[in-house]
Structures are given as structure tokens and as C-alpha cells.
Amino acid sequence: MSVPALKSTDYKSPVTPIWCPGCGHFAVLSAVTKALAYLGLPREQVALVSGIGCSSRLPAYVESYGFHGVHGRALAVAAGLKAAREDLTVLVAGGDGDGFSIGGNHLLHACRRNMDLTYIVMDNEVYGMTKGQASPTTAPEWRRSKLTPHGPGVRRFQPAAIALAAGASFIARGFSGDPSLLSRLLVQAIRHRGFSFLHVLSPCLTFRPDEKEWKQKVHPFADSPTSNAVEAARLIQADDGMSLGLIYAEDLPVWQPASECSASLADFEAEFRL
Amino acid sequence: MVSESARERPPTLSVAITGSGGSGAVTAGLILLEAVGQAGFYGLMTRSAGPQIRGGESAAMVRFSPRPVESMGDRFDLLVGLDWRSVGRFASEIPLDSRSEILADPAAGEVPDVLLAAGAAVRRAPFKSIAGVVPEGRVSMAALGALGAVLGLPLDALEAGARRVLAPRQASVVESAVGCIRHAYTVQPEAGRASLQPPSAPRDLWNISGNEAAGLGALRAGVRFVAAYPITPATEMLEWLAPRLEQLGGCLLQAEDELASINMVIGASFGGVPALTATSGPGLALMVEGLGLAVASETPVVVVDVMRVGPSTGIPTKSEQSDLNIALYGIHGDAPHLVLAPLSVGDCVFTTQWAAGLAEHLQATAIVLSDQSLGQSRAVTTPPAEPTLALSRRRRQAPDTAFVRYALTADGISPMAVPGEAGGIYAADGLEHNEAGVPSSLAADHQRQLAKRRRKLEGFDYGADWAEMRGDGPLCIITWGSSAGAVLEAAERMMAAGRSVRVIALRLLAPLNVEALAAALARTETLWVVEVNEGAQLFHYLHAHQAIPAGARSLARAGPLPLRPGEVLSALAGAS
Numbered sequence: 001m002s003v004p005a006l007k008s009t010d011y012k013s014p015v016t017p018i019w020c021p022g023c024g025h026f027a028v029l030s031a032v033t034k035a036l037a038y039l040g041l042p043r044e045q046v047a048l049v050s051g052i053g054c055s056s057r058l059p060a061y062v063e064s065y066g067f068h069g070v071h072g073r074a075l076a077v078a079a080g081l082k083a084a085r086e087d088l089t090v091l092v093a094g095g096d097g098d099g100f101s102i103g104g105n106h107l108l109h110a111c112r113r114n115m116d117l118t119y120i121v122m123d124n125e126v127y128g129m130t131k132g133q134a135s136p137t138t139a140p141e142w143r144r145s146k147l148t149p150h151g152p153g154v155r156r157f158q159p160a161a162i163a164l165a166a167g168a169s170f171i172a173r174g175f176s177g178d179p180s181l182l183s184r185l186l187v188q189a190i191r192h193r194g195f196s197f198l199h200v201l202s203p204c205l206t207f208r209p210d211e212k213e214w215k216q217k218v219h220p221f222a223d224s225p226t227s228n229a230v231e232a233a234r235l236i237q238a239d240d241g242m243s244l245g246l247i248y249a250e251d252l253p254v255w256q257p258a259s260e261c262s263a264s265l266a267d268f269e270a271e272f273r274l
Numbered sequence: 275m276v277s278e279s280a281r282e283r284p285p286t287l288s289v290a291i292t293g294s295g296g297s298g299a300v301t302a303g304l305i306l307l308e309a310v311g312q313a314g315f316y317g318l319m320t321r322s323a324g325p326q327i328r329g330g331e332s333a334a335m336v337r338f339s340p341r342p343v344e345s346m347g348d349r350f351d352l353l354v355g356l357d358w359r360s361v362g363r364f365a366s367e368i369p370l371d372s373r374s375e376i377l378a379d380p381a382a383g384e385v386p387d388v389l390l391a392a393g394a395a396v397r398r399a400p401f402k403s404i405a406g407v408v409p410e411g412r413v414s415m416a417a418l419g420a421l422g423a424v425l426g427l428p429l430d431a432l433e434a435g436a437r438r439v440l441a442p443r444q445a446s447v448v449e450s451a452v453g454c455i456r457h458a459y460t461v462q463p464e465a466g467r468a469s470l471q472p473p474s475a476p477r478d479l480w481n482i483s484g485n486e487a488a489g490l491g492a493l494r495a496g497v498r499f500v501a502a503y504p505i506t507p508a509t510e511m512l513e514w515l516a517p518r519l520e521q522l523g524g525c526l527l528q529a530e531d532e533l534a535s536i537n538m539v540i541g542a543s544f545g546g547v548p549a550l551t552a553t554s555g556p557g558l559a560l561m562v563e564g565l566g567l568a569v570a571s572e573t574p575v576v577v578v579d580v581m582r583v584g585p586s587t588g589i590p591t592k593s594e595q596s597d598l599n600i601a602l603y604g605i606h607g608d609a610p611h612l613v614l615a616p617l618s619v620g621d622c623v624f625t626t627q628w629a630a631g632l633a634e635h636l637q638a639t640a641i642v643l644s645d646q647s648l649g650q651s652r653a654v655t656t657p658p659a660e661p662t663l664a665l666s667r668r669r670r671q672a673p674d675t676a677f678v679r680y681a682l683t684a685d686g687i688s689p690m691a692v693p694g695e696a697g698g699i700y701a702a703d704g705l706e707h708n709e710a711g712v713p714s715s716l717a718a719d720h721q722r723q724l725a726k727r728r729r730k731l732e733g734f735d736y737g738a739d740w741a742e743m744r745g746d747g748p749l750c751i752i753t754w755g756s757s758a759g760a761v762l763e764a765a766e767r768m769m770a771a772g773r774s775v776r777v778i779a780l781r782l783l784a785p786l787n788v789e790a791l792a793a794a795l796a797r798t799e800t801l802w803v804v805e806v807n808e809g810a811q812l813f814h815y816l817h818a819h820q821a822i823p824a825g826a827r828s829l830a831r832a833g834p835l836p837l838r839p840g841e842v843l844s845a846l847a848g849a850s
Binding site for chain 2: 015042043044045047048049057059060063064065066067068069070073076077078079080081082083084085087088105106108109257259260261262263264265267268269272273274
């Protein structure tokens with residue numbers, strides 16, 4: 001008996017997203033459903049873990065298991081889930097605040113562990129959920145937040161550079177305005193065995209209307225993807241941050257507990273017996 | 275060697291072995307504990323150390339008896355000084371009196387005045403020269419041999435103890451230790467005035483620490499995932515668990531911090547694997563946010579807090595019961611959860627196992643309040659019992675109608691699907707949600723989910739294990755966790771002197787079984803609440819629930835010194 005293949009619409013839940021019309025995250029949602037359909041992953045075998053923010057609302061909109069956790073901790077939840085359940089395909093989603101500010105430490109160690117996870121960061125260089133504060137990727141001179149009226153005055157966080165230095169084995173950048181590239185990158189990211197860092201430029205039209213310009217500023221990554229971390233570092237440092245495509249992918253040791261039963265509880269209890 | 279008359283025979287013996295770093299005091303203590311166990315006695319061992327990583331001064335304290343030992347008592351019968359450097363640090367922890375003896379080597383110098391002040395007699399034994407006779411002989415092992423003879427312990431029990439404790443070391447170390455013990459034992463002229471008749475019938479006994487016991491309880495309950503960050507005084511529990519989890523097909527993930535630990539535990543539990551972490555006060559403070567998420571998403575988790583002296587960094591190596599407040603009230607919002615506290619070293623097995631079972635069954639968050647005095651003490655004790663209730667996660671019955679993850683059931687427990695199950699798809703959420711798990715800001719959804727999460731805990735029948743109760747009478751003492759030992763011993767002494775007293779040692783602190791407590795206090799005329807924290811945290815909690823009468827008395831004082839039975843007796847006597 002043949003089971004009909006699932007279509008991308010089968011991966012979309014009935015819940016209506018809260019996102020503003022024109023939000024870049026709609027394209028990410030669509031790309032996720034397309035990628036999962038393309039890979040033919042049974043819906044119950046996929047888990048989508050997120051933190052807090054507009055992009056972190058994603059799990060409710062995807063017809064798969066989901067965990068909407070607290071701010072910045074999605075990678076930790078995902079690590080525990082994957083460690084306990086290697087059989088699942090675990091995707092992690094969040095924004096630039098969730099991932100690079102409060103979640104920064106977890107990002108570093110997630111890259112270092114290089115567990116087989118796919119991390120999608122929807123970067124709109126602003127905190128949208130809390131109505132328009134600067135994020136770590138916001139330019140230093142952006143003055144539109146009351147919290148930082150003179151602009152953040154601090155240099156931007158460099159997501160790709162830091163992910164690479166921390167040990168991520170797959171680094172790519174996508175853009176909501178190029179949905180077909182996004183779907184392709186997602187498929188590659190999920191297929192890659194290791195920690196896949198997918199940096200998605202995903203404009204927030206409500207609090208960053210200037211990001212409409214991104215459509216003109218993005219461009220394909222000039223080089224072919226490299227599997228050499230030193231070369232990747234050079235390319236990323238030289239990059240203007242608007243290059244799209246796969247930048248770096250390498251087969252690096254993946255951390256995953258692989259334990260087999262070799263003893264019993266009775267053995268441990270015997271250790272205490274006098 | 276047997277003591278002379280029943281009248282003189284003490285029911286327990288307490289021994290302290292002190293020395294500077296590297297002197298072997300703790301090893302000697304461990305061997306002594308194992309030896310008393312081999313001889314058929316029950317025992318308890320605690321230790322004290324200076325703050326240095328290596329080489330700090332240390333003391334091992336061992337108490338043993340033909341009957342179960344539940345506290346370290348009020349005084350020490352014998353102090354063995356391997357050397358006298360920095361002993362002043364321990365003077366307040368090793369109360370001596372005129373009935374005590376100090377066993378010392380004249381070659382180590384004069385016994386410090388601070389130890390002689392209470393009138394203890396000094397018995398001399400030449401540890402150093404005895405050790406010199408045996409190749410690579412150590413002063414600590416010679417002292418142990420002499421000590422064993424003074425205590426009237428069988429030599430073969432001492433030897434068995436040494437072989438077991440020193441088993442990981444090289445054979446030459448074991449043999450020289452055994453040689454020293456034997457030689458010192460045989461040259462020791464006579465048993466001291468403090469010695470005990472070993473029990474005649476062999477017993478089935480365990481030698482276990484509180485941290486190991488909590489680890490075992492977790493494994494017994496089916497915990498197969500631990501994510502944790504090292505912290506004093508919980509680290510040994512994690513170190514005990516790590517290889518054994520792996521051997522059972524599970525794993526321990528060392529996380530980058532406690533924020534990650536609790537979230538990893540949540541992730542694994544969401545994935546269907548019972549999960550736990552262990553920490554101390556400062557780590558629990560970091561985890562509180564995660565606990566709220568576990569409560570809101572109804573994901574089973576267990577956190578064992580091996581309490582230290584607080585607040586903040588406090589005194590990491592010493593014990594206090596001052597995390598009750600954060601355990602009860604730390605989570606923001608209305609977040610009902612379980613708080614339990616083991617009553618003894620051995621009870622760490624039962625209580626942790628029970629907590630983990632309850633967490634799974636009720637899809638709840640359980641905090642187990644152990645402490646340094648339990649975690650880092652060892653006991654020779656009866657093998658721990660298992661909880662009688664069958665506790666397990668309620669799973670959805672497939673095939674079924676559309677699965678509703680947070681369905682409003684009568685008992686508040688909703689069937690839970692686990693990733694991988696077809697037809698069980700849902701998104702867990704820290705956001706308030708409706709029955710289907712879809713985020714909701716509606717008042718009715720919040721009220722219904724709050725009521726459900728409360729109902730599932732408060733409506734559950736926890737059975738008789740919520741407290742240990744002993745005795746009866748108009749005088750009652752309520753206590754909790756590690757204070758139970760000293761309180762029970764105080765009560766035993768009162769009852770031996772013909773005074774009736776009831777002790778209620780709480781093991782389940784939240785939810786509080788107000789009705790059962792009221793029934794237990796029905797005929798109480800004088801009530802004391804005893805705990806080791808300065809803020810009288812349990813006392814205030816019981817009052818908040820109107821569970822104790824207005825005239826109830828409080829004995830609440832801070833750590834780091836252990837609670838002693840004599841303190842309890844003094845408080846009760848002083849007040850009447």
C-alpha cells in the first residue's frame with residue numbers, strides 16, 4: 001500500500017499567525033513547510049523548539065511537535081530533546097534577541113557541541129514583540145528606540161562569525177524575500193549532520209520599515225561554499241553581512257550520547273551492600 | 275573486647291578523627307564507618323574541611339550503635355588527633371566533655387588547650403612509631419588500628435573496611451594500611467571505657483551517602499536523562515549518576531550553566547524520557563524561570579537542591595535548611611508544584627524516587643530539598659524501601675478522537691503525547707493556552723488551566739508518606755528534612771525518660787496536607803516547629819496555611835552547625 005506524500009500545506013497548522021502583514025517570517029514558515037514536505041519527514045518525527053519573540057511563535061503554526069519555551073533557552077531545550085531522542089528531527093527557531101542577546105551563551109555552546117540540530121534565526125535587527133528596541137544586530141546609530149535614544153552606540157553582533165568561531169559546522173544565510181533559496185538552504189541545513197546555523201534576514205516592516213531596502217542590498221554569496229574553517233572565517237569577516245547562500249559546511253564530530261545497556265540497577269545497588 | 279556492665283554500656287559511640295590536609299583523617303573515617311557496618315552496627319559519618327582545594331585541614335566524624343543512628347548526637351566520646359594543626363577550626367563542631375577521651379600521639383605535640391578545656395582525658399598511643407614499623411606505614415592507619423582496639427571493634431571488621439575503602443588504590447597501599455591497622459590494634463593494651471557490644475545477628479545493611487542515595491532514587495524511578503552543572507555540595511550526585519546513566523542506556527549532559535540544565539531537562543522530558551537535575555541554592559535560583567516553564571507546559575521535571583548555607587554563595591560546604599522559601603515561592607505567577615525533603619541519608623533514595631514518580635504521574639515539577647548534611651554524609655543503614663504507589667506518565671489512548679493535550683479532566687491530569695507518536699501532535703507552551711495548547715489570553719482559559727494545574731496536585735492522594743510520625747501525646751514537634759534525625763533522637767530521649775511526645779517529620783511540604791496535619795495535631799496542646807534556618811521558614815509557611823495554632827513555638831536557627839538533640843531538649847525545657 002503506498003502512502004501519499006505529504007504536501008507542504010499538510011505541515012501548516014490551522015492556527016493563524018499573529019505576525020503583521022508583510023512580516024518576513026511568513027516566508028520562513030512557508031519555507032519550513034516546503035522543506036519538510038520535500039524531505040518527506042513524518043510530521044510526528046519533527047519537533048520545532050523556540051524561545052520568545054515574534055519568530056519564536058513559529059512552532060504553533062507548523063503541524064509538528066513543538067515547544068515554545070522561554071526567552072533565549074530554545075537551544076538548551078532542543079539539546080536535551082535531541083540528546084534523549086536521537087530519532088527525531090529537531091529544528092530550533094528564534095530571533096536576533098532570543099539567539100544573540102539573552103541566548104548568547106547557549107548559542108556558543110550549542111555550536112561547540114555540534115549536535116545534529118538546525119537553528120533558524122530570523123534576524124530583523126529589532127525587538128518586535130516588545131515594540132521596537134534595538135537588538136544586538138541593530139546598527140549603532142539607529143535612533144528609533146526610546147530605550148536607546150542616541151542609538152545603541154555599540155558595534156553589531158556578528159552572527160556568522162561567532163557561530164563559526166564557536167564551532168558550528170554549517171553556516172548559511174537566507175532572506176525572506178528569496179523564498180526558494182530559503183527552502184533549498186533549509187533542506188541542506190536539515191540534511192547536514194551537525195549544528196546547522198541558518199541566518200535568515202527577515203524584515204520587520206512595522207518597526208524597521210527601512211528594511212524594505214534589503215531587497216536591493218542582498219546578493220548571492222560571491223564564493224563557493226567552503227569546508228575550511230579558516231577560509232570561512234576570512235570570507236565571513238570580509239562579507240558585508242548581506243550575502244546569501246551556503247557559506248561553510250564541514251563534517252565535524254557531532255555530540256550525541258550513544259549509550260547501551262551494560263548494567264542493571266541491581267548491579268548499582270549491590271555496590272552499597274556491606 | 276566488651277564493655278563491662280549494662281549500666282555503663284552506652285547506646286552509641288561518637289568518634290572524631292582530625293588532621294591536616296593529606297593526613298588521612300577522612301580515609302580513616304571512611305574505613306571506620308565501613309568497619310562498624312561490617313561488625314553489624316548502624317552508623318553515620320559526617321566530615322568537615324577547610325576551604326582549600328587540596329591540603330586543607332579535615333575532620334571525619336563517625337557515630338555508631340546497635341540501633342539505627344539518625345543524628346550525630348550532642349557530644350563525642352573520642353577524638354583522635356592525627357596532628358594538631360588548625361584543629362581550632364573544628365573545636366565547635368566536636369563537643370567534648372569530661373567523659374570524653376582524646377587519643378593522641380605524644381610525638382605530635384601537646385594537645386591544644388581548646389580541646390582540653392572541657393576536661394577530656396588523654397590516652398596516648400605512639401601512632402608514628404607504630405606506623406614506622408610497617409613498610410610505607412601511615413600515621414592515620416596506625417591511629418585507626420589503635421582506635422579500633424579502644425572501641426572494641428573486631429579486627430577483621432577493620433581489615434574488611436580497609437580493603438573495601440582502599441580497593442581502588444594500589445595493592446601495596448592496601449597491604450601497608452592493613453599491616454598498620456593490625457599492628458596498632460595488637461599493641462593497644464586495652465579497650466577504652468567507650469566500647470560497644472556488636473549485635474549478634476548479622477544484618478542486611480548498606481553503606482551509602484545522601485548524594486549517592488538521591489542518584490539511586492532517581493534511577494529507580496526511571497530517570498534516564500540528567501543535564502547538570504557542577505556545584506558544591508551536589509556534584510558527587512552527578513558524578514555518581516554519569517557513568518551509571520550511560521550503563522543503563524541514558525546519559526548525563528554537562529551543561530554550560532544551570533539555565534541550560536533545567537531547559538535541557540525540560541526538553542528531554544518533553545521527549546518522553548524522565549529527566550532530573552541536581553544543584554544547590556545558587557543554581558536553583560537560576561532554574562526558577564525554567565521551573566515556571568515546566569509548570570505552565572506541564573512537563574515533568576525534578577530538581578534536587580542539595581542545600582548549603584545561604585544566602586547567595588553563602589558557605590558552600592556547610593548545611594542549612596534555608597531554601598524552603600525559594601522552593602515554595604520562587605516561581606513567578608501561581609505555579610503549583612511539589613516540594614519534598616528527605617528525612618535521612620537513606621531516605622534520600624525513597625524521597626527522590628517518590629518525587630520523580632510523582633512528577634511523571636502528575637506531569638509536575640518536583641523540588642527535592644536535600645542538604646549538605648545529608649548529601650555529603652554516609653550512613654550504614656537498612657536498605658531503602660520503595661514507594662508503593664505505581665506512578666507513571668499518563669499517555670494518550672490511541673487511536674482516539676482529536677488529541678487535546680491540556681484537556682480539562684476531572685483529576686486535572688491530561689493524557690500526554692510524546693514526539694514520535696502519530697496523532698499526538700501538539701505544541702507545549704509557557705504561554706497560557708487553551709485545552710488544545712493554542713496560546714490564549716482569554717480569562718476563561720487562564721482560569722480553567724490554573725484550576726486544572728492546581729487540582730491535579732491538590733486532589734491527588736499521596737498516601738501515608740507525606741510525613742513520618744512517631745510517638746503521641748500533648749507535646750508535638752513538627753520538623754522537616756534533615757532536622758528529623760536530631761528531633762527524633764531528642765524525642766526518643768524524652769520518651770525514655772517517661773515523657774510523651776509526638777514528632778511529625780514532613781517529607782511532602784507542598785502541597786501541604788492541611789487536613790491530615792490537623793488530624794495529627796488534634797490532641798496537641800504544645801507545638802514546636804524545629805528547623806535549621808534563621809527565618810523560621812517552615813513556621814511561617816504553616817501559619818500562612820493556618821495549619822498550626824497561634825501559640826505554636828519556633829526553634830529556628832541558621833547553619834552551619836548541625837542540629838543536635840540536646841538543643842531541641844533545651845529549647846523545650848527552657849520554654850516550659
